[in-house]
Amino acid sequence: MKVAERFDVTKIRQDFPILNRKVNGKPLVYFDNAATSQTPQQVIDCIVDYYQNYNANIHRGVHALSQEATDAYEKARQIIQQHFNAKESKEIILTAGTTHSINLVANGFEKFLQKGDEILVSGLEHHSNIVPWQMLCEKTGALLKVLPMSETGTLNMSQFEVMLNPNTKLVMVNHVSNALGTINPIQEIIKKAHDFGAKVLVDGAQSAPHLKADVQALDVDFYTCSAHKICGPTGIGMLYGKRELLEALPPYQGGGEMIDQVSFEKTTYAGLPNKFEAGTPNICGGIAFGRAINYMNEIGFENIQAYEHELLLYATKRLEEFDNIIIYGTSPEQKTAVISFNFEGLHPYDVGTLVDKMGIAVRTGHHCAQPIMEFFKIPGTIRASFSFYNTKEEIDLMIDALKKANSMLL
Amino acid sequence: MSNIQQIQEDIVDEFALFDDWMQRYEYMIELGKSLPLIDDKYKTDDYIIKGCQSKVWVHADMKEDKVVFTADSDAIITKGIIAILIRVFSNQRPKDIIEANTDFIDEIGLKEHLSPTRANGLVSMIKQLKMYALGYENKQPQN
Numbered sequence: 038m039k040v041a042e043r044f045d046v047t048k049i050r051q052d053f054p055i056l057n058r059k060v061n062g063k064p065l066v067y068f069d070n071a072a073t074s075q076t077p078q079q080v081i082d083c084i085v086d087y088y089q090n091y092n093a094n095i096h097r098g099v100h101a102l103s104q105e106a107t108d109a110y111e112k113a114r115q116i117i118q119q120h121f122n123a124k125e126s127k128e129i130i131l132t133a134g135t136t137h138s139i140n141l142v143a144n145g146f147e148k149f150l151q152k153g154d155e156i157l158v159s160g161l162e163h164h165s166n167i168v169p170w171q172m173l174c175e176k177t178g179a180l181l182k183v184l185p186m187s188e189t190g191t192l193n194m195s196q197f198e199v200m201l202n203p204n205t206k207l208v209m210v211n212h213v214s215n216a217l218g219t220i221n222p223i224q225e226i227i228k229k230a231h232d233f234g235a236k237v238l239v240d241g242a243q244s245a246p247h248l249k250a251d252v253q254a255l256d257v258d259f260y261t262c263s264a265h266k267i268c269g270p271t272g273i274g275m276l277y278g279k280r281e282l283l284e285a286l287p288p289y290q291g292g293g294e295m296i297d298q299v300s301f302e303k304t305t306y307a308g309l310p311n312k313f314e315a316g317t318p319n320i321c322g323g324i325a326f327g328r329a330i331n332y333m334n335e336i337g338f339e340n341i342q343a344y345e346h347e348l349l350l351y352a353t354k355r356l357e358e359f360d361n362i363i364i365y366g367t368s369p370e371q372k373t374a375v376i377s378f379n380f381e382g383l384h385p386y387d388v389g390t391l392v393d394k395m396g397i398a399v400r401t402g403h404h405c406a407q408p409i410m411e412f413f414k415i416p417g418t419i420r421a422s423f424s425f426y427n428t429k430e431e432i433d434l435m436i437d438a439l440k441k442a443n444s445m446l447l
Numbered sequence: 448m449s450n451i452q453q454i455q456e457d458i459v460d461e462f463a464l465f466d467d468w469m470q471r472y473e474y475m476i477e478l479g480k481s482l483p484l485i486d487d488k489y490k491t492d493d494y495i496i497k498g499c500q501s502k503v504w505v506h507a508d509m510k511e512d513k514v515v516f517t518a519d520s521d522a523i524i525t526k527g528i529i530a531i532l533i534r535v536f537s538n539q540r541p542k543d544i545i546e547a548n549t550d551f552i553d554e555i556g557l558k559e560h561l562s563p564t565r566a567n568g569l570v571s572m573i574k575q576l577k578m579y580a581l582g583y584e585n586k587q588p589q590n
Binding site for chain 1: 468469472473476500501502521522523524525
């Protein structure tokens with residue numbers, strides 16, 4: 038894949054005011070994009086515009102502001118629907134983010150599970166796609182089974198086939214691993230799980246910034262992501278669910294917006310998507326989420342993928358200059374622009390602390406994926422995660438900082 | 448002036464000799480490398496203070512009327528900071544430990560290590576040192 042000629046990173050960087058700031062007197066090099074992405078001026082303007090011009094509660098007021106806000110919020114839902122190619126906009130539930138989405142589904146499945154049922158989670162999951170299912174198992178007596186990963190940070194697919202059985206009711210996997218960047222074979226996982234009648238939830242938090250997922254082509258049952266990882270604000274995300282599944286799930290929270298009729302004897306619930314959106318939602322966040330998706334599409338996901346892949350190859354090559362480097366996970370061909378690494382004999386916390394002093398923002402620690410760290414028998418890793426607004430020059434600055442950190446610590 | 452305060456002032460004076468952050472950190476790394484801080488038998492979960500990223504182990508003993516601390520960490524910078532804290536708080540009377548403030552950490556340019564986001568167990572460590580001191584103070588016969 039080639040980066041289109043019209044992809045101009047210098048111009049793109051001008052969209053991100055935060056990239057001009059300094060940290061500890063040095064220009065900021067932001068390589069913690071897998072934790073949260075930066076926000077372009079276009080999205081910031083959208084947020085300001087909402088509060089300056091049409092801030093109002095939605096879905097109930099008859100006044101002009103409320104109508105405008107409702108239209109913008111529902112328009113955002115359509116943008117999200119089209120982006121992920123859902124059949125209907127009512128299949129898109131606006132949530133507080135991926136964690137909220139997963140908890141919503143886990144809560145709803147309590148009704149359908151019984152003792153002896155099995156829930157399968159991949160060994161590459163973030164804590165947010167492990168803990169809600171453990172809680173569900175405690176409540177229902179279902180069994181949590183873990184699909185193992187290999188030394189290369191990929192899932193053991195032959196083991197997956199062995200583990201699937203008629204008791205498997207749910208399969209949970211991330212599209213892309215947050216700790217290692219591995220792109221998982223979700224198409225295959227979905228198909229095989231469906232052969233046994235199991236439903237599949239895909240955590241798309243780490244894939245949405247890099248790849249465009251088509252939920253109908255994937256035939257996935259649930260797909261979720263967070264806006265703050267794709268140039269949107271925090272506190273908003275989406276849950277896609279097939280209509281018949283969302284209709285079967287009970288509501289997660291009770292309150293305003295999610296009802297049809299309320300009396301003290303009996304309340305009936307609203308239809309989709311309102312059934313799952315109790316209370317005044319994050320209106321501005323939803324609208325800005327839509328704007329962020331448009332922004333990403335204006336740049337083009339093919340361009341983003343091609344350019345980020347170049348950054349990944351370059352950074353990998355430069356990191357391999359260190360004799361004591363250990364890179365965790367798979368080859369660049371099977372992952373997004375994330376490198377999880379350590380230096381032999383050095384604690385990731387020490388390295389992270391020193392490079393921060395030099396203006397480099399990388400993540401250190403277990404990345405909310407302690408089972409993966411346990412697998413590699415390490416306290417954590419240093420994770421550099423790149424975005425389309427990063428540059429090779431910034432990678433050089435990181436390498437210089439890492440060299441300095443090595444010489445100070447060794 | 449209490450002994451603790453005097454030591455803190457000495458440390459602030461020492462750090463004032465450094466020109467920049469690199470020299471400060473190099474000094475801390477040296478401190479971290481050079482000190483065997485704790486007996487291995489205390490590097491167990493019973494003595495651990497869990498931070499998100501680096502682990503800290505602390506052990507306390509009462510010798511005559513003073514508390515003697517030993518500690519360690521798996522990260523070298525954290526270990527360096529521990530060495531500084533031990534220098535301040537170890538071999539002191541429980542009452543002085545409880546009453547001591549830790550403003551000097553800010554003055555020597557290591558403030559960020561006390562921020563909870565650092566999650567390196569240091570904030571909990573200071574709390575733990577004071578808890579030990581409080582425990583010993585309460586055990587002492589009242590005058």
